[in-house]
Amino acid sequence: MPDGSINLVVTSPPFALQRQKEYGNLDESEYVDWLMEFGRSVHSKLREDGSFVLDLGGAYRKGVPVRSLYQFRVLLRFCDELGFHLAQEFFWHNPSKLPSPIEWVNKRKLRAKDTVNTLWWFSRPEWPKANVSNVLAEYSSRMKKLLEDPAAFYTPKRRPSGHEIGLAFATDNGGAIPSNLLQIPNSESNGVYLGACKEIGIKGHPARFPSKLP
Numbered sequence: 001m002p003d004g005s006i007n008l009v010v011t012s013p014p015f016a017l018q019r020q021k022e023y024g025n026l027d028e029s030e031y032v033d034w035l036m037e038f039g040r041s042v043h044s045k046l047r048e049d050g051s052f053v054l055d056l057g058g059a060y061r062k063g064v065p066v067r068s069l070y071q072f073r074v075l076l077r078f079c080d081e082l083g084f085h086l087a088q089e090f091f092w093h094n095p096s097k098l099p100s101p102i103e104w105v106n107k108r109k110l111r112a113k114d115t116v117n118t119l120w121w122f123s124r125p126e127w128p129k130a131n132v133s134n135v136l137a138e139y140s141s142r143m144k145k146l147l148e149d150p151a152a153f154y155t156p157k158r159r160p161s162g163h164e165i166g167l168a169f170a171t172d173n174g175g176a177i178p179s180n181l182l183q184i185p186n187s188e189s190n191g192v193y194l195g196a197c198k199e200i201g202i203k204g205h206p207a208r209f210p211s212k213l214p
Helices: 028-045 070-080 102-107 141-148 192-200
Strands: 006-011 046-057 085-093 116-123 181-183
Touching: 006 028, 028 046, 028 070, 046 070, 046 085, 070 085, 070 116
Parallel strands: 006 046, 085 181
Antiparallel strands: 046 116, 085 116
16 A cells, blocks of 8 residues: 555554464564554554554553553554654443453452553544534433423523533434444454355454444
C-alpha cells in the first residue's frame, strides 16, 4: 500500500500476556519494541487526516498480582517517538469475558474479573477526520419523554458543576452523543467468519473482537 493512502487502521494485536498463545505473543520486556515497528509502518501509510485505533488488553506481571504497564508505555512511545497524537481513549467492556488470570481471580480471590480493554485512538494530526454525528446512540426513554414535552418533564437549573442546563437541552438532534465506554459482548460462535473457516477447513483465530467494535 502506498504511503499516505489510508484513512483508518483498527487492529487488535496479540497482547503482552504471560501465557504463550498459539498465535504468538511476546513478553512485555520485548513487546513494546515489537509493536513500535507496526506503529511506525501504520503512521507512514495514514493520510494526513488519518487515525489508528489500537485495542489492547491489560496484563499482570509475572508471578505477582500487580498490573503490567506495557499498554501505557505503548501510548507514550507512540506519541513521543512516532509522532502520533492521542485523540481519545475508549474502554471496551466485554461482559462475556472469562475470569482471568485464574490464580489471582478464581483461586486466591485477590482481584476482580478484568472485563475491560483500552482502545487508544491515535491520530496522525491534531485534527483527524471524525464526526460523532455518524454514530449517535438511541435516546433513553426518559429523554424521549422530555423531547415530547420539555416543560412538563424538566425545570431549568444549575448543576453542582456550575453548568446551566436550560430547555435548549431538550432539542431533538436525532440521537445522543455516545460515550467512550463501549459495552459489547464477544460471544459470537457461528458468524460469517467462523462459517467461512469451517467451509474451507481452517481453524478460526481464537482471539477475535466483535465486528461491532470497529
